[in-house]
Amino acid sequence: MNQIITATLAFGLIGLAFALLLAFLNRKLKVPEDPKVKEILNILPGLNCGACGFSSCKSYAQNVAKNPDKFKPCRPGGDQVNEKVLALIGKKRSSQKQEKMIVVCRCGAEEKDKKTSIDYQGLPNCQTAHAMGGAIDCTYGCLAFGDCKEVCPANAITIKNKKVHIDQKKCILCGKCIEICPRNLFKMIPNKNLGNYFVACQNKDKLKEVKDVCSRGCIGCGLCTKVENSPYQIKENLSEINYDQVQKKKPVEEGKNKCPTKCIDSF
Amino acid sequence: MENLILIFISTILINNLVLSYFLGICPFLGVSGKMESALGMGMAVTFVMTLATSISWLIYYLVLERFGLLFLEYIVFILVIASLVQIVEMFIRKYSANLYQSLGIYLPLITSNCAILGVALFMVVKDYSFLEAVIFGFSGGLGFSLVLVVMAGIREELKFADIPKVFKGAPLTLITAGILALIFMGFSGLGGG
Numbered sequence: 001m002n003q004i005i006t007a008t009l010a011f012g013l014i015g016l017a018f019a020l021l022l023a024f025l026n027r028k029l030k031v032p033e034d035p036k037v038k039e040i041l042n043i044l045p046g047l048n049c050g051a052c053g054f055s056s057c058k059s060y061a062q063n064v065a066k067n068p069d070k071f072k073p074c075r076p077g078g079d080q081v082n083e084k085v086l087a088l089i090g091k092k093r094s095s096q097k098q099e100k101m102i103v104v105c106r107c108g109a110e111e112k113d114k115k116t117s118i119d120y121q122g123l124p125n126c127q128t129a130h131a132m133g134g135a136i137d138c139t140y141g142c143l144a145f146g147d148c149k150e151v152c153p154a155n156a157i158t159i160k161n162k163k164v165h166i167d168q169k170k171c172i173l174c175g176k177c178i179e180i181c182p183r184n185l186f187k188m189i190p191n192k193n194l195g196n197y198f199v200a201c202q203n204k205d206k207l208k209e210v211k212d213v214c215s216r217g218c219i220g221c222g223l224c225t226k227v228e229n230s231p232y233q234i235k236e237n238l239s240e241i242n243y244d245q246v247q248k249k250k251p252v253e254e255g256k257n258k259c260p261t262k263c264i265d266s267f
Numbered sequence: 268m269e270n271l272i273l274i275f276i277s278t279i280l281i282n283n284l285v286l287s288y289f290l291g292i293c294p295f296l297g298v299s300g301k302m303e304s305a306l307g308m309g310m311a312v313t314f315v316m317t318l319a320t321s322i323s324w325l326i327y328y329l330v331l332e333r334f335g336l337l338f339l340e341y342i343v344f345i346l347v348i349a350s351l352v353q354i355v356e357m358f359i360r361k362y363s364a365n366l367y368q369s370l371g372i373y374l375p376l377i378t379s380n381c382a383i384l385g386v387a388l389f390m391v392v393k394d395y396s397f398l399e400a401v402i403f404g405f406s407g408g409l410g411f412s413l414v415l416v417v418m419a420g421i422r423e424e425l426k427f428a429d430i431p432k433v434f435k436g437a438p439l440t441l442i443t444a445g446i447l448a449l450i451f452m453g454f455s456g457l458g459g460g
Contacts, residue, residue, distance in 0.1 A: 006334050014326060014343060018350040029357040131433060 036065040036088060043084045044074060049153045051075045051174035064089060076154075076172030100191040103171055103178070105164040107142035107185050108200025108265045113216040114141060114162065125150075130182035137213035140202040142185055148177035168267070190243050197241060197252045200265040204236045218263045224255035231255075239264070271402050274395075276457070278406040284382045285414045286444075286451040291382030294373050295415060296440055304369040305419035309412025311359065311374065313405065315351045316383050320404025322347050323387040324397055344387045352378045382411055418447065 040061040047057070052072055054060040064071055068089040073082045120135035122128050126147040129135040135143050144162035156170035157177065164185075178186040189198055201218035203210050210217040220237035224230060231245040232255050239259075246252055256264040284290045291312075298308040323344050331337055356374050360367045367374070377383065386407045390400045421443055430439060 003335070007336050007339060010330055010334055010336055011339055011343065011346075014330070015346060018346060022350055022353055025354055025357055029361045031360055 034062075034065045037061045039088055040064055040085055043077075043081055043088070045076050045081065045172070047076060047153045047172065047174075049076055049172060049174035049176065051172070051176075076174055101173060101188045102168055102191045102196060103166060103173060103175075103186055103188050104196070104198045104200075104265075105142065105148075105166060105177075105185050106187055106198065106200055106202050107140075107164070107183075108263060109138075109141055109163065109214050109216040111144075111162040113214055114138060115213050115215075127180075127182050138203060138217065139213075140183060140204065141214060141217075142183065147180050147182075148186065151176045151180045189241075192243070192246055194246060194249045194252065195266045197246075197256060197264060197266040199239045199241060199263060201238065201263040204238050206237055210237075216261055216263050218259075219261060221260060223258040223260065224264065227251050227254045227258060271399065274399055274402050275406045278403055279410040279413060280451070280454040281457055283410045283414060283451055283454075284385060284407050285411055286448040287455075288382075288385065289448075290385045291380050291411060292444075294376065294380055295411075295418065296437075296444065297376075298370065298373050299415055299418040299422055299440075301369065302416065302419045302423055304366070305415045306412070307359075307363075307366040307370055308373060309408070309415045311355050311370070312377060312380065312383070312411050313408025315348065315355055315377055316386055316408035316411070317401060317405040318351050319344070319348045319383055320386055320390055320407075321397070321401045322351070324390060324395075324400040327391060328397075340388075340391065341384075344384055348383050348387070349378045382407065414447065414451075418443065421447075 037058075038061075041058060044057045044061065048055075050056075052060050052074055054063060060074065064085065068091055071086065071089065071091060074085070077085075115137045116135070117137055118133075118135060120129060120132070122132050122135075124145050126143040126145045129143045129145060133139075135145070142162070142164055144159055144164070146157075146159050148164065149157045149159055153174060153176065154170045154172045156167045156172070158165045158167070173188070175188070178184075178188070183202065185202060187198075189196065199218055201214075201216065203214065203217045207219040207221070210219050218237075218239050220234055220239065222234050222239075224232040224239050225234060229245075229248075229251045231242050231252060232239050233242060234240070241252070252266075256266065278284075282288065285292065285295050294308055294312070298304050326343055326347065327340065331339055331343065352375065355377070356367075359370070359374065386404050390403055393403075395403055422440065425439065425443070434442070
């Protein structure tokens with residue numbers, strides 16, 4: 001019993017001594033923080049996604065408060081958040097409007113489309129599978145282990161039948177999936193409200209090699225380029241949409257319908 | 268005097284905390300990417316380690332031993348280290364905002380740097396006098412900084428090397444650390460002589 005009392009007393013006193021020292025030093029060495037930082041932080045979405053290039057929302061807020069001239073918009077926040085932040089730091093919105101973008105995954109093949117002759121037993125993530133040569137036969141296509149799903153801060157990515165689906169309402173355009181995908185399948189395309197067409201294949205091989213590994217791959221036949229006013233063009237055996245040329249929905253839609261392997265997707 | 272020099276040299280080179288006791292690996296791998304932050308981290312750890320061992324020595328022999336409270340050893344040492352780290356953090360934030368940024372999360376993590384608790388506990392086990400303990404803590408910190416700086420130097424050079432993809436990042440860092448540990452084993456002949 002006696003020992004408990006001495007132990008409590010000794011430890012309590014040592015702790016108290018340190019606590020007083022810390023409290024004293026804390027007052028002495030206080031660094032005044034810009035009150036704006038906290039206000040900006042309250043406006044931001046607080047996802048710490050890193051799309052702005054800073055490691056967290058807090059360091060973004062600190063930087064914006066410090067150099068208002070170097071303001072870069074917070075992409076996930078959208079116009080509403082950015083306007084509030086700009087009002088706080090006393091800046092006007094620059095006249096040029098941000099072009100709206102969406103992120104797409106350029107592999108539209110489902111499990112039944114992708115040929116698999118490898119029995120991959122390595123770690124279940126895309127990075128490893130890609131480094132080992134892949135878990136599917138196509139060396140360009142989606143491995144579907146869901147590295148992108150893991151990294152997405154907004155839970156916008158789901159994988160169904162080994163195909164990536166992106167919920168555009170949830171997507172905050174942070175670009176993390178673009179970075180992580182070892183096969184470089186994600187891409188930001190301009191959102192033109194014309195159906196958002198894109199070529200859901202990245203296979204740059206020739207017809208036969210593509211057909212050998214996937215039934216939905218782009219074979220580079222060029223049928224989509226033969227439509228009137230076609231925005232499609234063939235580069236490295238792969239169809240590509242030149243989004244600057246997309247003015248009307250009709251030629252894109254026609255090109256999509258012409259595709260023999262149905263590898264042009266839209267939503 | 269001879270005794271102190273022996274402790275000094277053996278703690279830095281022969282019984283290096285990181286490379287022969289494998290203590291404090293987390294900051295060793297985490298902060299050794301850049302020379303500047305490695306130096307800052309080394310200095311912070313040296314400071315905390317020296318002060319922590321001396322204060323722990325005082326508390327251990329003047330309070331704990333006198334009142335028969337040796338079972339409080341661990342918890343008191345941790346308390347001392349945690350408070351010191353807080354103080355160091357306040358100082359760095361006040362006087363070097365850049366260093367504060369580059370150390371980031373690793374600065375509060377000095378609290379859980381086992382090398383520091385290790386030094387405090389070794390000092391008790393080895394039955395050092397106060398002066399010996401201070402020298403031991405100081406040289407332990409220097410040894411930690413030395414290894415951190417050497418590692419940062421190597422890693423900065425390796426950035427320009429054409430490394431096979433499988434070795435990039437963590438694997439190469441761990442292999443480098445292993446080779447460094449092997450090299451430091453060569454020093455073990457120094458003390459025996």
